[in-house]
Amino acid sequence: MSAAMPAPSDDTVVAVRGLTVKSKQRTILDRINLDFPAKSLTAVIGPSGCGKTTFVRTVNRMVELTPGLRILGSVFYLGQDIYAPGVNPVLVRRRIGMVFQRPTVFPMSIFENAAFGLRLVHEDEAAIDRAVEEALTRAGLWEEVKDDLDRSAFSLSGGQQQRLCIARALAVRPRVLLLDEPTSALDPFATQRVEATLRRLKEEIVLILVTHNVTQAARVSDRVAFLHAGHLIEVGPTADILERPREELTQQFVTGRFA
Amino acid sequence: MGSVSPDGAVSASQPLPPPTPSEGRVVRTTNYVQTAIALVPALVPAAIVVGIAVTLVLSTGFHNFGWGFFGPIFNSNANQFGMLVFIVGSFLTAVPALVLSMGIGLGIAIASTTYLPRWLTQFLDPFVDLLAGIPSVVYGIWAFVVIAPIFGLLINPWAVMHLSFLPGFASNRYSPTTAGTGLPISIFVLTLMALPITTLLIRDALRSIPKDLWESGLALGATRWEVMRRVGLRHSSRGIVSAAFLGFGRAIGETVAVAMVIGSVTKYPTNVYDVTWTMSSFMFQILDAAFGNSLYLSALAELALVLLVITLTVNIVGRRLVSHIYAEEVAGI
Amino acid sequence: MATVLSTPPRRLDPEDDLRRGATARLKWRTGFDRWVGYLLPLLFLIAIVPILDMIFYIAWQAVPTMSWTVVTSQADYQAYDALGVPIITSFYFISLATILSVALGIFGGIATAEFLPEWVAGWIRTSANLLAGMPSVIVGYFGYFAFVLYFGWGLSFIAGVFTLAFFMTPYVFRTADLAFSSIPRHIREAALGSGAKPAQYIVRVGTPIAFPQILTGVFLAMAIGVGETAPIVLTVTTNVLVPTGIFQPATYLTGLIWTGYAQNPGSTPYIIAFQAAFIIILVVVALNIVVRVIAARFRKRLEGLYQ
Numbered sequence: 001m002s003a004a005m006p007a008p009s010d011d012t013v014v015a016v017r018g019l020t021v022k023s024k025q026r027t028i029l030d031r032i033n034l035d036f037p038a039k040s041l042t043a044v045i046g047p048s049g050c051g052k053t054t055f056v057r058t059v060n061r062m063v064e065l066t067p068g069l070r071i072l073g074s075v076f077y078l079g080q081d082i083y084a085p086g087v088n089p090v091l092v093r094r095r096i097g098m099v100f101q102r103p104t105v106f107p108m109s110i111f112e113n114a115a116f117g118l119r120l121v122h123e124d125e126a127a128i129d130r131a132v133e134e135a136l137t138r139a140g141l142w143e144e145v146k147d148d149l150d151r152s153a154f155s156l157s158g159g160q161q162q163r164l165c166i167a168r169a170l171a172v173r174p175r176v177l178l179l180d181e182p183t184s185a186l187d188p189f190a191t192q193r194v195e196a197t198l199r200r201l202k203e204e205i206v207l208i209l210v211t212h213n214v215t216q217a218a219r220v221s222d223r224v225a226f227l228h229a230g231h232l233i234e235v236g237p238t239a240d241i242l243e244r245p246r247e248e249l250t251q252q253f254v255t256g257r258f259a
Numbered sequence: 260m261g262s263v264s265p266d267g268a269v270s271a272s273q274p275l276p277p278p279t280p281s282e283g284r285v286v287r288t289t290n291y292v293q294t295a296i297a298l299v300p301a302l303v304p305a306a307i308v309v310g311i312a313v314t315l316v317l318s319t320g321f322h323n324f325g326w327g328f329f330g331p332i333f334n335s336n337a338n339q340f341g342m343l344v345f346i347v348g349s350f351l352t353a354v355p356a357l358v359l360s361m362g363i364g365l366g367i368a369i370a371s372t373t374y375l376p377r378w379l380t381q382f383l384d385p386f387v388d389l390l391a392g393i394p395s396v397v398y399g400i401w402a403f404v405v406i407a408p409i410f411g412l413l414i415n416p417w418a419v420m421h422l423s424f425l426p427g428f429a430s431n432r433y434s435p436t437t438a439g440t441g442l443p444i445s446i447f448v449l450t451l452m453a454l455p456i457t458t459l460l461i462r463d464a465l466r467s468i469p470k471d472l473w474e475s476g477l478a479l480g481a482t483r484w485e486v487m488r489r490v491g492l493r494h495s496s497r498g499i500v501s502a503a504f505l506g507f508g509r510a511i512g513e514t515v516a517v518a519m520v521i522g523s524v525t526k527y528p529t530n531v532y533d534v535t536w537t538m539s540s541f542m543f544q545i546l547d548a549a550f551g552n553s554l555y556l557s558a559l560a561e562l563a564l565v566l567l568v569i570t571l572t573v574n575i576v577g578r579r580l581v582s583h584i585y586a587e588e589v590a591g592i
Numbered sequence: 593m594a595t596v597l598s599t600p601p602r603r604l605d606p607e608d609d610l611r612r613g614a615t616a617r618l619k620w621r622t623g624f625d626r627w628v629g630y631l632l633p634l635l636f637l638i639a640i641v642p643i644l645d646m647i648f649y650i651a652w653q654a655v656p657t658m659s660w661t662v663v664t665s666q667a668d669y670q671a672y673d674a675l676g677v678p679i680i681t682s683f684y685f686i687s688l689a690t691i692l693s694v695a696l697g698i699f700g701g702i703a704t705a706e707f708l709p710e711w712v713a714g715w716i717r718t719s720a721n722l723l724a725g726m727p728s729v730i731v732g733y734f735g736y737f738a739f740v741l742y743f744g745w746g747l748s749f750i751a752g753v754f755t756l757a758f759f760m761t762p763y764v765f766r767t768a769d770l771a772f773s774s775i776p777r778h779i780r781e782a783a784l785g786s787g788a789k790p791a792q793y794i795v796r797v798g799t800p801i802a803f804p805q806i807l808t809g810v811f812l813a814m815a816i817g818v819g820e821t822a823p824i825v826l827t828v829t830t831n832v833l834v835p836t837g838i839f840q841p842a843t844y845l846t847g848l849i850w851t852g853y854a855q856n857p858g859s860t861p862y863i864i865a866f867q868a869a870f871i872i873i874l875v876v877v878a879l880n881i882v883v884r885v886i887a888a889r890f891r892k893r894l895e896g897l898y899q
Binding site for chain 2: 628639730
């Protein structure tokens with residue numbers, strides 16, 4: 001707990017304080033302090049193994065699926081500690097969604113994919129129809145699939161599948177969306193479409209984007225956080241970090257000295 | 260010798276000889292002789308299968324039993340060989356056993372892959388595999404001596420008392436034999452014997468669910484059960500159906516253990532506790548009695564063919580469904 | 593750790609409230625999931641209890657009556673409980689059948705793994721699987737019609753050996769195939785690429801690597817063969833004391849169980865049945881243990897191979 005940290009403003013949706021994750025062999029994340037304000041896209045960059053995937057997985061309590069990890073510190077969602085006893089992780093994951101590296105569409109129709117999260121909770125077909133359309137539109141996929149939503153999701157291209165995964169996550173109206181290298185398995189065209197979607201979404205919700213691609217961070221993000229070997233080295237507005245970093249390490253990474 | 264020109268090209272001091280006529284031909288990569296020699300030992304299993312089929316066909320003596328073969332009356336003394344009785348018996352035991360072993364196998368597999376910690380599943384899984392290693396005849400003697408009395412004295416009478424409103428569950432005696440032989444215990448034994456196959460195959464199918472897919476489900480705010488039910492089972496459906504086919508093949512082919520507890524009487528069961536006979540157990544027990552009677556032997560050979568066709572079909576379909584060739588780790592399944 | 597940050601607590605939408613926002617439906621879903629996690633594992637008992645009961649009951653019945661004399665005595669096992677003769681005959685049975693099945697299966701398995709194009713190999717493997725999946729009574733019938741009748745061997749030891757061997761062959765075949773197929777490609781390519789002929793590769797490189805796996809497969813096939821009843825009973829009678837020749841009938845341990853199980857408890861055949869069952873279980877368990885030991889030891893030795 002860091003008393004010296006400035007109190008987050010009312011605007012902060014997710015606040016990370018003193019987050020430390022340890023495995024038996026090593027410390028994966030070391031005392032991370034980070035805020036994520038509303039309507040922003042923060043890119044989390046760093047060399048492979050720096051802990052950025054582990055970091056995002058702590059925000060929606062997916063990290064506890066990996067056995068043998070100890071989690072210390074706190075992650076606050078709208079001022080509440082998500083790791084407090086009595087908090088149901090299922091509820092956390094509804095408010096904080098996640099999109100994975102590879103498109104992971106379910107073996108069902110496009111509609112059923114998007115409706116998956118809704119069906120767990122709602123039964124009103126009309127409401128589900130509306131929410132699916134809204135989610136697909138927000139993900140930038142509606143125009144392409146609206147004619148036949150009952151098609152199998154596998155009939156979509158890779159980029160479309162990934163946007164379907166985004167729509168699926170958006171359907172339950174989370175305030176935060178975590179994306180773990182969502183375009184690394186996509187070709188440049190598909191990447192473009194997904195990035196366009198992200199640029200639109202950051203006007204609406206909080207996006208936390210893990211990426212190993214610094215130029216992607218430059219294209220879509222408002223803020224950049226640089227992680228190295230489990231430490232948060234630097235965080236700030238995109239232009240500042242990429243062009244005028246304060247730390248030597250950041251400068252080296254951003255200019256491609258090490259990957 | 261050679262020289263290097265300004266643009267980097269290398270040339271020999273003498274012009275190269277013209278290409279030999281062998282260049283430009285298609286290169287063959289298969290060594291036909293090698294393959295042919297390899298086929299000889301490789302065809303042994305296939306040859307045995309064909310040999311079995313051919314032998315049985317020949318042994319029927321090509322008697323034309325006609326469709327009467329599937330007739331309802333079997334009386335060897337009167338030369339009536341209607342095998343329907345045994346076919347019915349086989350299905351009456353194998354189908355419920357399949358349903359039960361699939362249900363239990365599904366539950367065990369889900370528990371093993373989703374709910375139990377790794378160290379515990381590593382300890383418990385081998386027990387199910389051990390079930391596969393126990394010889395049929397040992398199942399039989401245990402079932403006959405230990406379990407059948409439980410059925411005969413406890414379970415069957417209880418069911419007669421409390422469940423007789425269900426069709427088939429009524430009986431005018433507690434049990435045809437208080438020894439407890441008959442359908443219920445046969446189904447019990449077959450369930451246990453099919454369990455290793457179903458559990459193993461379903462477990463393999465569930466284990467092959469990609470981690471990303473599973474976590475995507477959880478990340479949407481679903482519980483483990485919900486992800487398994489809605490996503491996991493769908494993804495593994497082929498493997499699960501394959502388990503059903505192969506489990507059924509095992510159940511219907513099982514011979515000795517069933518022979519020891521089915522009651523061995525040629526009759527159509529009048530209620531769920533009744534004794535009867537299955538194709539496999541009948542064939543096993545009656546061969547002695549048919550000695551010398553060529554008509555009888557022909558009929559038995561034909562019954563063997565029927566069982567063979569059923570088993571082969573079920574096995575072929577079941578294995579087509581999965582891409583890996585040898586699903587079971589040579590555990591003798 | 594504070595559960596709430598020290599900022600002015602803000603007004604939360606009900607769905608954002610992580611502590612009080614859990615609806616009844618959510619609690620039900622979570623509870624259901626938790627209970628499934630408690631109840632499903634109990635199904636393991638359905639597998640565990642029967643096995644343990646089986647083994648302990650048979651041991652309980654057999655052990656008090658067993659002694660060294662019982663196991664070795666060559667007396668008439670139908671009158672006294674003496675297992676010497678059936679044990680020896682069973683030993684010959686399984687040994688010969690194993691040798692025969694290995695001869696039949698191992699070359700085919702290696703050939704399938706090494707020499708055949710994929711589409712042919714697929715069919716071959718299917719046939720091996722079909723043979724393995726065949727009910728033992730059908731293989732027994734085949735043995736009866738083919739060896740006992742057509743070949744004219746009569747109900748004999750030799751008919752039983754061949755029938756049992758045919759039954760065991762696909763297991764050896766599959767193991768050999770799997771063992772060679774799972775040799776890492778780079779080893780195979782390195783050997784062939786440095787000029788070895790396929791036969792040389794198989795003998796010099798493949799066999800040492802695949803040997804433990806094949807050995808375990810043979811033992812497992814033996815474990816299956818030891819427990820088989822139908823192929824033997826149908827081709828050999830069980831009522832003979834000392835076999836006088838390979839074209840004569842003989843006894844097998846499983847046959848003793850088959851004839852004795854329904855007799856009066858306490859009578860000689862009944863006791864023998866349990867003793868035979870006990871011995872069979874011991875052999876099967878022993879074989880399984882040997883298999884695991886071999887697998888473990890050679891996995892350590894070949895650890896570096898699979899990197």
